[in-house]
Amino acid sequence: MEFRYEVEGGNFSRAGHASSAVKKILKQLNVDNRIIKRIVVALYEGEVNVVAHAHKGSILVDIDEQRIEIKIEDEGPGIPDIDLAMQAGYSTASAAVREMGFGAGMGLPNIKKNTDELKIASEVGKGTTLEMITYLQ
Amino acid sequence: MNISTVVELLEARLICGDVNQEREFMYGFASDLMSDVLTLDSDNLILITGLTNTQVIRTSEMADIHCVVLVRGKKVSDEMKQLAEENHITLIETPFSMFRTVSILHEAGLKPVY
Numbered sequence: 145m146e147f148r149y150e151v152e153g154g155n156f157s158r159a160g161h162a163s164s165a166v167k168k169i170l171k172q173l174n175v176d177n178r179i180i181k182r183i184v185v186a187l188y189e190g191e192v193n194v195v196a197h198a199h200k201g202s203i204l205v206d207i208d209e210q211r212i213e214i215k216i217e218d219e220g221p222g223i224p225d226i227d228l229a230m231q232a233g234y235s236t237a238s239a240a241v242r243e244m245g246f247g248a249g250m251g252l253p254n255i256k257k258n259t260d261e262l263k264i265a266s267e268v269g270k271g272t273t274l275e276m277i278t279y280l281q
Numbered sequence: 282m283n284i285s286t287v288v289e290l291l292e293a294r295l296i297c298g299d300v301n302q303e304r305e306f307m308y309g310f311a312s313d314l315m316s317d318v319l320t321l322d323s324d325n326l327i328l329i330t331g332l333t334n335t336q337v338i339r340t341s342e343m344a345d346i347h348c349v350v351l352v353r354g355k356k357v358s359d360e361m362k363q364l365a366e367e368n369h370i371t372l373i374e375t376p377f378s379m380f381r382t383v384s385i386l387h388e389a390g391l392k393p394v395y
Contacts, residue, residue, distance in 0.1 A: 156334070156335075157335055157360070159336060160335075160342070160343070163339070163343055164343075164368075167343065177345065181343070181344065181345050184343045185343050185344060188319070188339065188343040189319060192336075244336050245314055245315035245316070245332045245336055245337065245340070246314075246315055246316050246336070247316070248314050250316040251316065254320050
């Protein structure tokens with residue numbers, strides 16, 4: 145099963161729409177609640193990152209019996225130093241993002257913690273792509 | 282601890298959710314930073330926050346948090362309430378400060394996460 149969601153940069157009132165939709169799908173598929181939580185927390189962190197940093201993005205979700213693969217692609221500033229961005233506490237978030245309760249530099253480390261496989265590719269000035277795989281068993 | 286006890290102890294107003302629900306809460310976490318809330322693994326947790334925006338509800342939805350206490354007399358917006366109802370999240374408003382709220386709930390048996 146494949147699903148696609150569009151994410152609008154800067155629009156915090158809609159942030160979480162895709163994650164919420166994916167959560168409902170996984171519940172319908174009777175995936176274990178603990179695994180659902182890991183998947184949607186990672187996805188939501190990724191979705192919030194697009195809203196917080198990028199102009200726009202898309203989320204592609206591919207689910208089969210064994211695993212869920214999520215690809216989050218954005219058009220935005222990119223990440224100059226991925227290793228640095230992976231460090232807990234490192235953040236480039238604006239004051240507006242912090243007022244929303246985010247931007248503590250926990251996003252990418254928390255995505256890593258909640259996925260089985262994570263790939264990050266980024267080009268400065270172009271955008272960032274996250275690919276995350278989580279096994280459903 | 283159940284919802285009716287929380288409402289009574291905090292002299293609070295129940296905005297949405299059933300006051301007589303049987304769900305028992307064991308843990309409390311107080312934060313205005315949703316990034317930190319998303320790192321928690323605990324179940325049966327009450328989130329205590331002074332942040333009032335829809336991302337508090339979205340964060341709770343993703344983290345399987347079923348009760349949110351808004352402190353310092355902060356008001357729940359219509360959008361927050363609607364989203365909380367859709368996701369079966371109980372919302373409570375208390376006039377007390379975050380520190381006072383935490384002290385009362387801890388004294389009544391709610392445990393810290395870490």
